[in-house]
Each structure stands twice: as structure tokens, then as C-alpha cells.
Amino acid sequence: MGVVPVIIFTALWGVVGIVLPFLAPKGPNRGIVQCVLMLTAATCWLFWLCCYMAQMNPLIGPRMHANTILIMAREWGNEVDMTGFSPSPDH
Amino acid sequence: MGSLFRSEQMTLCQLFLQSEAAYACVSELGELGLVQFRDLNPDVNAFQRKFVNEVRRCDEMERKLRYLEKEIKKDGIPMLDTGDSPEAPQPREMIDLEATFEKLENELREVNQNAEALKRNFLELTELKHILRKTQVFFDEAAPTLSITSVRYMYQMADAHKEEEQVQLLGDEMRANAQAQNLKLGFVAGVILRERLPAFERMLWRACRGNVFLRQAQIESPLEDPSNGDKVFKSVFIIFFQGDQLKTRVKKICEGFRATLYPCPEAPSDRREMAMGVMTRIEDLNTVLGQTQDHRHRVLVAAAKNLKNWFVKVRKIKAIYHTLNLFNLDVTQKCLIAECWVPVLDIETIQLALRRGTERSGSSVPPILNRMQTFENPPTYNRTNKFTKAFQVLIDSYGIASYREMNPAPYTIITFPFLFSVMFGDLGHGSIMALFGLWMILKEKPLAAKKSDNEIWNIFFGGRYIIFLMGAFSMYTGFIYNDIFSKSLNIFGSRWRINYNASTIVENHILQLDPKGADYLQSPYPFGMDPVWQIAPLNKIIFQNAYKMKISIIFGVIHMIFGVMMSLMNYRYFNDKISVLTQFVPQIIFLIFLFFYMTLLMFIKWVRYSAAETGQFSEGCAPSILITFINMVLFKPSEAKGDCSPYMFAGQAYIQKFLVVVALLCVPVMLLAKPIHIMKSRKQAQHQPIMPVENGDAEGGVNQENLARTAEHGGHGEHEEEEMSEIFIHQGIHTIEYVLGSVSHTASYLRLWALSLAHAQLAEVLWNMVLQNALKQKGWMGGVALWAIFAFWGVLTVGILVLMEGLSAFLHTLRLHWVEFQSKFYSGLGYAFTPFSFDVILEQGSSGPVDGGD
Numbered sequence: 001m002g003v004v005p006v007i008i009f010t011a012l013w014g015v016v017g018i019v020l021p022f023l024a025p026k027g028p029n030r031g032i033v034q035c036v037l038m039l040t041a042a043t044c045w046l047f048w049l050c051c052y053m054a055q056m057n058p059l060i061g062p063r064m065h066a067n068t069i070l071i072m073a074r075e076w077g078n079e080v081d082m083t084g085f086s087p088s089p090d091h
Numbered sequence: 092m093g094s095l096f097r098s099e100q101m102t103l104c105q106l107f108l109q110s111e112a113a114y115a116c117v118s119e120l121g122e123l124g125l126v127q128f129r130d131l132n133p134d135v136n137a138f139q140r141k142f143v144n145e146v147r148r149c150d151e152m153e154r155k156l157r158y159l160e161k162e163i164k165k166d167g168i169p170m171l172d173t174g175d176s177p178e179a180p181q182p183r184e185m186i187d188l189e190a191t192f193e194k195l196e197n198e199l200r201e202v203n204q205n206a207e208a209l210k211r212n213f214l215e216l217t218e219l220k221h222i223l224r225k226t227q228v229f230f231d232e233a234a235p236t237l238s239i240t241s242v243r244y245m246y247q248m249a250d251a252h253k254e255e256e257q258v259q260l261l262g263d264e265m266r267a268n269a270q271a272q273n274l275k276l277g278f279v280a281g282v283i284l285r286e287r288l289p290a291f292e293r294m295l296w297r298a299c300r301g302n303v304f305l306r307q308a309q310i311e312s313p314l315e316d317p318s319n320g321d322k323v324f325k326s327v328f329i330i331f332f333q334g335d336q337l338k339t340r341v342k343k344i345c346e347g348f349r350a351t352l353y354p355c356p357e358a359p360s361d362r363r364e365m366a367m368g369v370m371t372r373i374e375d376l377n378t379v380l381g382q383t384q385d386h387r388h389r390v391l392v393a394a395a396k397n398l399k400n401w402f403v404k405v406r407k408i409k410a411i412y413h414t415l416n417l418f419n420l421d422v423t424q425k426c427l428i429a430e431c432w433v434p435v436l437d438i439e440t441i442q443l444a445l446r447r448g449t450e451r452s453g454s455s456v457p458p459i460l461n462r463m464q465t466f467e468n469p470p471t472y473n474r475t476n477k478f479t480k481a482f483q484v485l486i487d488s489y490g491i492a493s494y495r496e497m498n499p500a501p502y503t504i505i506t507f508p509f510l511f512s513v514m515f516g517d518l519g520h521g522s523i524m525a526l527f528g529l530w531m532i533l534k535e536k537p538l539a540a541k542k543s544d545n546e547i548w549n550i551f552f553g554g555r556y557i558i559f560l561m562g563a564f565s566m567y568t569g570f571i572y573n574d575i576f577s578k579s580l581n582i583f584g585s586r587w588r589i590n591y592n593a594s595t596i597v598e599n600h601i602l603q604l605d606p607k608g609a610d611y612l613q614s615p616y617p618f619g620m621d622p623v624w625q626i627a628p629l630n631k632i633i634f635q636n637a638y639k640m641k642i643s644i645i646f647g648v649i650h651m652i653f654g655v656m657m658s659l660m661n662y663r664y665f666n667d668k669i670s671v672l673t674q675f676v677p678q679i680i681f682l683i684f685l686f687f688y689m690t691l692l693m694f695i696k697w698v699r700y701s702a703a704e705t706g707q708f709s710e711g712c713a714p715s716i717l718i719t720f721i722n723m724v725l726f727k728p729s730e731a732k733g734d735c736s737p738y739m740f741a742g743q744a745y746i747q748k749f750l751v752v753v754a755l756l757c758v759p760v761m762l763l764a765k766p767i768h769i770m771k772s773r774k775q776a777q778h779q780p781i782m783p784v785e786n787g788d789a790e791g792g793v794n795q796e797n798l799a800r801t802a803e804h805g806g807h808g809e810h811e812e813e814e815m816s817e818i819f820i821h822q823g824i825h826t827i828e829y830v831l832g833s834v835s836h837t838a839s840y841l842r843l844w845a846l847s848l849a850h851a852q853l854a855e856v857l858w859n860m861v862l863q864n865a866l867k868q869k870g871w872m873g874g875v876a877l878w879a880i881f882a883f884w885g886v887l888t889v890g891i892l893v894l895m896e897g898l899s900a901f902l903h904t905l906r907l908h909w910v911e912f913q914s915k916f917y918s919g920l921g922y923a924f925t926p927f928s929f930d931v932i933l934e935q936g937s938s939g940p941v942d943g944g945d
Contacts, residue, residue: 005617031094032479032501039505043646044567047513048618050645051571053694054638055586055615057701059710061604062587062627062634066596072626073589076581082593 002056009048017041095479095501097664098492099434101469101924106429107459109449113418113427116448116458117411117927118179123444124928127432127470131419140416145182148189149409155192156402162199163395165320166388170395176933177400179407188404195394202387209380210317216373217314218282218325219353223366225308225327226280226355277338278331283350285309285324291348295330298340304331329355403933410932430463432470432924438462469494472924477535479504481554489909490919495664497657499913506650508560510907513646514846514900515561517854518569519576520893525562531555561901571619572847576888577854579625586612587623601629606702606710613703632848639844641693641716647840647911648686651833654915655679661916673764677757678829678915684754685724686837688747692716695739707736714739723747762826766818773815828914836911842903850896857887 018041021034064072073080108116120126132140163170180188283291288307295303306329313322328350330341345352356362419428433441438460445458471491475483483500485507492498515521531538532555543549551558573579590609591602604610604623615621624631655678662670693716700713712735719737722729726748729737738744865873865880913919925931 002614009618028094028474029476031096032504035096035501036504039502039509043505043509046646046649047509047568047571047642050642051619051638052615052617053697054641055621056697057699057703058606058611058634059700059702059713060630060634061606061610061702062623062631063601063603063629064627065629066600066602068626069589069591069596069602072585072623076585078588078590080589080591080593080596 005052009052010045013041013045013048017045095473095475095483095498097495097498098471098473098921099436099924100495101432101472102435102438103463103465103467103469104431104433104438105459105461105463106431106445107421107461108418108427108429109454109456109458110425110427112449112452112454112456112458113415114182114411115452116445117414118407119444119448119451120441121179121407121410121414121927121929121932123440124926124930125434125437125441127924127926128414128417129430129432130417131428131430132417137416141420142412142415145185145412146409146416148185149405149412152189152192152405153402153409155196156398156405158196159192159199159391159394160398160402162203163391163398166391168388168391168395170398172399176403176407176929179411179929180404182408185408188401192401195390198390199387202383202390206380206383206387207317209376209383210315213373213376213380214314214317215351215353216369216376218310218327218351220366220369220373221310222280222282222327222329222353222355223362223369225310226329227359227362228308229306229329230359276331276333278329278355279338279341279345279352280327280329280355281345281350281352282310282325282327283345283348285326287348287350288326288328291328291344291350294344294348295341298344299332299337302332302337303341305329306331402936406933406936407929410927410929414927434472434474434924468921470924471496471921472926473498473500475500478556481557482507484553485557485905485908486913487923489913490917491921491923493918493921496918496921497661497664497916499657499908499917502653503908504560506653506912507904507908508557508564510646510650510843511561511900511904512564512566512568513642513843514903515565515850515897516568516572516847517574517576517850517892518566518580519574520850520854520888520897521562521565521567521569523562523889523893524897525559525566528555528557528559528562532559561897572851573620573622573625574851574854577625577851577858579620579622581622583617585621585623586614586616587621588612603630635851636844636848639847640841643840643843644686644837645690645693646843647837647907648682648690650840650907650912651836651915652679652682652687654912655682658916669765669768673760673768677760677764681754681757681761681830682833684750684757686833688750689716689720692719692739699739706734711735723751726751758826758830761829762822766815766822769818770815832914836914839911840907842907846896846900846903850892850900853896854888854892857884857892861887 017038020037024030024033024037070080070082137143160170292305292307295305307326308328309326310324313324315321316323332338332341342352356365415427417429420426421428442460445460449457471494473483473492479500482503483498485503486492486498486500512521515524531552535555538552543552569575587604588610589604596602620635624634655675658678659671659675662668662675696713696716700708700710702710704710706712712732714729714732714735714737719729719739721727728744731737861880862884865877865884867873868876
């Protein structure tokens, strides 16, 4: 599961940065187009990778208010069974 | 290769032009715009040059055209601007043009003079008309039943009502006197500017000691001043006085106040007659004036059709003669000699243009274009298109690249918007910016045709491709930061789950999800930041700061390494093997062993340490990278924290020591190696005066590499005159700059983090303080409030977050490129190639008067 996004996005930016430069139109601007494509791919891929790796092994978990937790649980699909509980008024 | 990576290869050429063909050839070259002429008579005064007469004639023609243009603009006649540029006319056509302009100017001046005289006449008559009309009112008031002659005798009649006025007017004794002399009351009538009236009245009162009687009435409609066409408000006045002495005094005062006096008959019947006469004359004048205006209009409309065209022609002729003035006349006077810088790739095109010019002039002798050898530094010419131009401008505003030096512009096309977007990462703000840029790009032609004078708009329009790319990249980074107007998108489903049971949630105000257990699915959100962090206000900043600081340093170090690699390209291109060994190698080792190693530690920390692990690699044991790095440089052993080892991998302590020692050893190499090498080679040169001929192996004839090498050689020759001590000092400065710069520049890249944090926080504050208030309202009032508050929020978002924050991020990005990136390889000591081009001259010519107006 964890490897699939790495493969997908690496392949995506790999295509942009390695394959597309070969297909760049011939002409005086070919060099510029290649340079633009390769740099775009490199920067965007690395930026994505850093964000992915920063979250790969989290050292801390998000700290939230109980209210937010309840809303998050309901909206994002693993609802907490609240039968018998009523939210306390100070939340 | 005509690419942007390095400036074009240039060569100095000598051009021999036959006198008759010179004009046509230079005209063709001007259309081409690829040749920069050098001034061959720099000592000759501008007034003593060969074609000074022609230039002066062109100046005169231009002045006439400007006069015509001014008149056309005054009448608001649209000028036909087809946008095409006619070729420079033959020199003999100049006389025709001159004659045409002369005729037009004279005609127009004559018409204007006539019109002015007529208008003056018209004004006088109008004023007289008003006087007659207004004074009628005064007279009627003064004596409703009496005619003006009876006014004279009204004192004798001693009407009770009038008596009061007389007291005011003359005083008692005067009246007695007046009666005795059978007094005669005179008056003058005239017109005066309305604003002068109070002062005029006061002056009259004082100078005549209150013995005059002034009545005034305002002329409602403004009158036109014939000399400058301004609308002025005037008032009619009539002054009654008695005696000749007062009359002269009053007239003097009127003169002093520039009041115009008009004769006004005393008898009402005369006045009526006069008024009738005036009316008919005004009507006649109106017809004549209308005809004059029609004539003027016809002349101007005819001129407006051709005006732009004429301007182009005259400016081209002038530019050609200016250029011819730079040329040298050879001894036989048959031929003009020019020296010019030319891009090597375009020599063919230039020769074709010269041939065309010769054919056009009907000359039989072809022009000769000779390449010359020179030790001078050629100008820097980067061939840009509309896309790359804006980026080249960013680089050039720091300094024009030295000849054939690596040009950072092609890399800036991406790195600039990217680094900008790291600071500006927000999908919403980015899309606003990208859409604005896209709009300007799509509407490019109509917008460019408008030619606005608004400087700010021109800056935006000139940078439309930069703006679009900055916006597009900001959208990408906004996606990664998962920020859209400070909110997150949950596209792929958050990887964090709630496993707390209901009682825990109810009993605790604040809860933290545990990354160890089932709360975290153990695989990260696939694209960008997990949306859960946006709703975890209590430690979102802590988590994001750690992440954003790390990426700032990672990208900063890579950017700097890229810069140092560029210096390698420069050394290799200029065949400077010594600098590769003594400059590039120690520099790159220093950078990689210290700073790139630090970024590696970051990746290691991301991979190895996890809350899910226990023992050495648990979250409690994760060492601070900054502390590790500082300890490494200071050779301090890292202290163990409890059971945790301070090291991330085995043998780290030894590896770090090795890296630091090698990096530090690079410093003396940077400092001393090159000067010592220079010193040695000088000594060698002294021992064997015949230097090993470097040119010996370059047998390719006159190829450009050879030229470059000779130029390089020439550069060395100059170098040797430099004192050895100076070389040492220079090298010392460079080394200190590089070593300290590596540290400070790395820290400087932290601005990426700081601005990104500030931008995200500002967006969040704006949402929470403004828009949230509206969203919380209930009922139909909520809709109204939302409508109003959304507008406010929208204005602040565009004004502050997109425009101001965007500007600040732009400036920071500019700094990161100019200082942190370019200081690694870019000397920027060149001078720009300024070809003789009609396009440039015409653009400057048409914007010139506008600039002058500012």
C-alpha cells in the first residue's frame, strides 16, 4: 500500500522529466523546453517526496479538541458509538 | 547553438560601404536589428560630423510633426495607427517630405492665427453684447421711467429715494458743489475677470474715496480666452462717477486690472440699435469662424491619416544618419568604413541584407564585411523570445552576464516560480494568480496593442509568464501543503482514524491521536499533507515547522550545489583547468561534506525514526539534526539521552569527524592553491622567456574557440601585471566569502519556511476572523451577512494575501536567486549588446514624449 503512491508519482514525474524531453519539438527552443521539463519534474517530485517522507513515520499524532474528533469521526467515516452519551455543555 | 544557455558568439567586423550604397545598406541593417555599430570618431564633436545637416533637417521635420500631432490631439481627431512600419524612404524623398510638412505647418499656423483673431473679435462682441444686456438692467433699475439723460438731472429733481443714494455717493458738500456746477454724471462700462472683481472694487473705493458708484452683474456662461482656449468667467461692471479727474482715475484702474472697457451709448434707443448691430455681426462672425474651423479640421484629418507613417519614416531617416555619423570616411571619400559587433550565427543574414541594400541603391560595388581579430570583450547578447524575455530581465537587472558566461535565465524559468511557490503555497491564492497570468497571456495581443502608460500595469504585463508560472507552481505546492484559503481537501481519505470510545471523548477536552497504534494506518496520505493536521490546531504548527524547515534546507542546499556545478561548466568552457582543481573541487567538497550531509541526516531521520518503533529508533530517541550538526562541526561528542544513542547509524561519529576534517582542509586549498600556482607559473615564465605556445595546438584556422582562447590569453597578460599580494588578497576575500557564505546562505534559505508559515497563518487568521463570522450566522440574515462579509474577505484576500504577500515572496525569491544562487558562479561583468534596430528606436521614440511628460 505504502509503495503504490511512490511508484505512481515517481513514474509520473519520471515521464515528465525523462521521457518528455526526448519528445520536445525540434527548433531553437528545444534546449529550453527540455530544461524546463526536467527542472519541473525534479523540483515537483522532490517536493512531493519530502512531504510524503515527512509523514511516513510520524513521531507525533495530531492533537485535537474532542468536538473536532467527534465531527471528524462522523464525517470521515468511522463513527463513534455515542448511544448513552451527550456532549457536555462546555465543549 | 542559438540557445539561451550562454550568450551568443560575437565577432567584430569591419564593413566597407560605398558612399552611395551606405544609406540603403544601413537602412536594411536597421530593419534587421542585429548589428551594433561602434563610434569610430569619438573625438569628433557632434556638430562637426558628416551628416549633421541631415540630422538637423530630420529634427526640424520631427518638430513639425510633433506640432501637427499636438494640434490633432487638441481636436480629438483619431490618428490612424496601422502598426506597420514603412521602409525608410530614399534620401531624395526627404525633400518631398520636408515640403509637405512645411506646407502643412504653414497652413495650420495661418488658420490658427486667423481663428485666433476671429475669436478675439468674437469675444469682444460677445462681451459687448453682455454689457448692453446687463447695463440695460442697471439703467432700468436706476430710473424705471427715465432715460439716461434724465439721470443727469435727477439730483435737481431730488427724489426722496434717490437722495439717499446721492448721500452715499457724493457726500453732502460734494452734492452742494455738484449742484452748483450743474454736475454731469459720467459712466464707463466694461468686463473684468470675475476673480479680480473684489480687489477691483476695493481699489476703486479707495482710490476715488468712495466717490464712484459701481454696479456689477455676472455673465453666466463662461467665455473662451482666444489666446489659450481656456474657459473663463467674467463679470460686467458699470461705474458711475462725476468729473474728468475721476474719469481718468477710473480708467487707469480699469487698465491696471485688465478690464476691457466698451463704449456704451447713453440713449436707450442707441443702445438697442447697437445691440442689434452687435447681434448681426456676431452671427456673421460665427459663420466665418465655423468655416475656419471646418478648414482646420479638414487639414488635420488629412494629416492624421499619415501622421504615424510620417513619424516612422522621419525617425528612420534620422536614425540612419545618426548611424552614418559613426562611420569613418576613407581617404578617397568613395567609401565609408564601419566597425560593428555581429552575432556569428547571423553573418549570412547580414550579408544578405547588405546585398539587398546595394541592389536597392543601384550601386555596382558590393559591400565588404570583414571579420576582425580583437582582444576586446564582446558584448553579451542573449536571444530571447517573449516567454524567456521576462526571466532574462530578472537576471540582467542584477548584472549583464560576462561574455559567454553561463546564463542563469533558463534555469530561473523553473527555479524562480518554484521557490516562490514554496513560500506562497496555497491552492486558492495560487489559482487567482495563475488565472490572472493566464488571462494576460490569452489576451496578449489586444492588451499589448493598447500600449498603456500605467507603469504598474506594464510591469505586471511584462511579467505575465512569470506570474502565470508562479501561480501554477503555487497551486501545486498548495496541493502538497493541502492549503486552499487555509482549509484542507480530503481527496484521498485521511490516514488517521478515531478509535477512542465515546466515554473517553466525552470526558477529555483534548485528545491526541497515537501514531503507534491503530489511529494511524501506517502509510502516509499519498499526495501532500494529511488533512487531519489542518483540524489539529494544537500541534499543527509544531509538525509543519519541522517539515517546512527541513524542506527549506533541502532545497536550499540543492540550489546552492546546482550553482557550484554551474561554475564548473564555466571553468570547463573557458578551459580553466586550474580553477576546476583549486576552486570548484574544494568548494563542492565543502558544500557536500557539511551541508548536503546535513540534508542526508534529515532523510535518515524521516526513514529510521518512528513512533511505531521501540528502543533506539522510537520517537523519544530522535536526535535534533541541528544539534547533531553543531556538535559535528565543533568536534563535540553528542551526549546520550537516557538509553538512546545520539547517533543515527553505526560509525556516525567517525564519519562525521572525517567529513569535517576534509571540509576544513578544503579551506586552505581554496585560499592558497590558485595564487601559489600563479606565482609558480610566473617564475617559470621568467626562467624561460619563450612561453610554451598555447596556440600551437589550435590549428583550426580562425575558429571561434581559437579566438576565445586568444582572448583568454590576453586576459592572462593583463593578469600578470596584477601584484602578487593583490591576488592573495582577492583570493582571501573570495574564500572567506564562500565559506561564511555557505553557512549564512544555508540559513538564508530558511526564509522559505518563515514566509510559508507566515502566509499560511495569515490566511488562517483572515478566515477565522472574517469569513467564519458570516458562516456562523443563522437564517436569512446569515445569507446577507455572508454576502457582505465575503466581499470584505475577498478584497483582503486579493489585496493582502495575493498582492502584498505575493510581492514579498517575489522579492525574497529574487534575493535567493541573485545572492544565494548566482554568487556561486555568476560574475555579471559584461555589457549588453545594443543593436542598431528600427524597432527599438521607434519604440523609444513613441514613448519618449510620454516619459518627458511624466
